[in-house]
Amino acid sequence: MDFKKIVSQYEQQIYDDLVGLINIKSIREDELKSETTPVGPGPKEALDYMYKLAKRDGYDVVDVEHIAGHIDFSSGDETIAMLCHVDVVPAGSGWDTDPFEAVIKEDKIIGRGTLDDKGPTIAAYYAAKILTDLNIEVNKTFRMIIGTDEESDWQCTAAYFNHQPMPDLGFAPDADFPLIHGEKGISTFDVMYSMNDITDEHSVIDDVTVLEVTSGDRYNMVPDQTSVTLRIKEQMTRVIQQFENYIREEGIEGKAFVDQGDLILTVNGKSAHGSTPELGHNAMFDMIEFLDTLSVDETFRPFMEMYKHEWLNNLNGELNDMNYSHEVMGDVSINAGIVRYVRGKQAHVGVNLRFPTGYSFDHQIEQLRNRLGQTFNIKLNEVQQPHYVDPNDPFVETLLTAYQNQSGDMTPPFTIGGGTYARTLDKGVAFGAMFNDSEDLMHQANEYISKKQLLDATAIYLEALYLLNEK
Numbered sequence: 001m002d003f004k005k006i007v008s009q010y011e012q013q014i015y016d017d018l019v020g021l022i023n024i025k026s027i028r029e030d031e032l033k034s035e036t037t038p039v040g041p042g043p044k045e046a047l048d049y050m051y052k053l054a055k056r057d058g059y060d061v062v063d064v065e066h067i068a069g070h071i072d073f074s075s076g077d078e079t080i081a082m083l084c085h086v087d088v089v090p091a092g093s094g095w096d097t098d099p100f101e102a103v104i105k106e107d108k109i110i111g112r113g114t115l116d117d118k119g120p121t122i123a124a125y126y127a128a129k130i131l132t133d134l135n136i137e138v139n140k141t142f143r144m145i146i147g148t149d150e151e152s153d154w155q156c157t158a159a160y161f162n163h164q165p166m167p168d169l170g171f172a173p174d175a176d177f178p179l180i181h182g183e184k185g186i187s188t189f190d191v192m193y194s195m196n197d198i199t200d201e202h203s204v205i206d207d208v209t210v211l212e213v214t215s216g217d218r219y220n221m222v223p224d225q226t227s228v229t230l231r232i233k234e235q236m237t238r239v240i241q242q243f244e245n246y247i248r249e250e251g252i253e254g255k256a257f258v259d260q261g262d263l264i265l266t267v268n269g270k271s272a273h274g275s276t277p278e279l280g281h282n283a284m285f286d287m288i289e290f291l292d293t294l295s296v297d298e299t300f301r302p303f304m305e306m307y308k309h310e311w312l313n314n315l316n317g318e319l320n321d322m323n324y325s326h327e328v329m330g331d332v333s334i335n336a337g338i339v340r341y342v343r344g345k346q347a348h349v350g351v352n353l354r355f356p357t358g359y360s361f362d363h364q365i366e367q368l369r370n371r372l373g374q375t376f377n378i379k380l381n382e383v384q385q386p387h388y389v390d391p392n393d394p395f396v397e398t399l400l401t402a403y404q405n406q407s408g409d410m411t412p413p414f415t416i417g418g419g420t421y422a423r424t425l426d427k428g429v430a431f432g433a434m435f436n437d438s439e440d441l442m443h444q445a446n447e448y449i450s451k452k453q454l455l456d457a458t459a460i461y462l463e464a465l466y467l468l469n470e471k
């Protein structure tokens with residue numbers, strides 16, 4: 001059966017439905033959440049959009065607490081799930097087009113979520129749709145599970161599996177081909193700073209008083225911009241000149257300006273996914289190194305010193321002895337994705353730590369607590385343990401066969417530092433939709449999916465479902 005030829009008959013429908021999904025600004029907005037929009041109106045609108053497609057095409061839909069749900073394309077004794085998400089990370093800066101107005105060019109579709117995970121979601125949807133359109137007997141339940149909080153706290157899958165049964169098998173089209181059978185453990189935590197009592201948060205008793213620092217939006221994104229508000233006791237011009245010399249000498253993009261008597265400094269970095277911080281550049285690193293050249297106030301200095309000794313240029317834990325390496329799953333990765341500092345009120349660093357099997361997470365956190373002392377405390381958010389499926393499992397081999405048949409690539413399956421919905425299943429893997437020649441702009445500006453990638457992924461998923469149906 002020529003799966004690519006079959007998919008080509010649905011080409012325009014695939015593009016049209018993806019554009020509609022991309023045009024929904026489905027970022028999490030807690031300030032706008034309600035009982036019917038648990039993580040904000042955007043993610044709920046995207047979830048409803050997928051329900052609308054399913055109802056249009058005649059499939060059954062089940063909603064779970066307005067935050068997740070599933071589409072059943074068929075019914076049978078065994079349930080095989082495709083786990084997708086329709087929420088996206090914030091756009092960030094540096095886009096050449098509106099990230100939430102999809103642009104279709106001759107060879108690509110541009111917009112936030114085209115790669116992560118709206119493009120693959122539409123590819124998987126059409127694979128299941130086409131399978132049921134074929135004149136064959138479908139004897140399994142092929143189910144698409146859709147979440148709306150994958151980029152943050154996974155409230156969606158927690159709610160879903162509180163109400164719905166565990167599928168027998170499943171894959172998440174949210175990573176790379178050929179297939180990912182292992183994922184590192186993922187944790188997020190905040191290092192909270194207990195400031196000394198300050199009677200007036202705007203008083204200036206030092207040469208340079210740091211009033212505010214803002215860096216990053218998400219634990220799992222490398223910050224691409226950092227801003228600092230300074231109150232200068234005297235010689236503001238000298239500080240501005242120092243900063244301008246610094247960014248020029250280091251080749252950094254940044255600016256300095258005065259607002260209501262305070263000095264605002266900004267620097268730009270490069271965003272990337274928190275599982276691969278080495279592919280980005282943390283803007284906070286450059287800002288900390290500059291602030292360290294100034295006579296900053298004694299309230300900010302302990303916070304700055306903590307950041308320098310624990311997180312500055314620390315991508316794999318070597319700086320603070322939190323490193324570890326596994327022969328299959330690789331090294332620890334660290335992303336200091338969020339910094340918030342408001343003088344006299346609150347300050348913290350939000351960290352995304354990913355670790356392979358065998359890593360002593362509890363011990364490492366306890367060691368960090370001991371190093372930080374009483375001035376700081378650690379607030380643990382969520383800890384997800386590493387996930388692993390035997391690469392020789394028949395389910396894995398079937399998916400690999402579909403990929404190999406369609407691509408001709410015999411690359412073996414591997415493990416990653418990213419986290420996908422696959423880890424929520426007893427037997428789940430990540431399966432595409434990035435190819436080895438795809439440009440990886442997940443979580444970055446100008447994210448796009450090529451038309452070839454989108455259609456090839458659909459053909460792979462179609463053959464995979466076809467082969468699984470025959471088992």
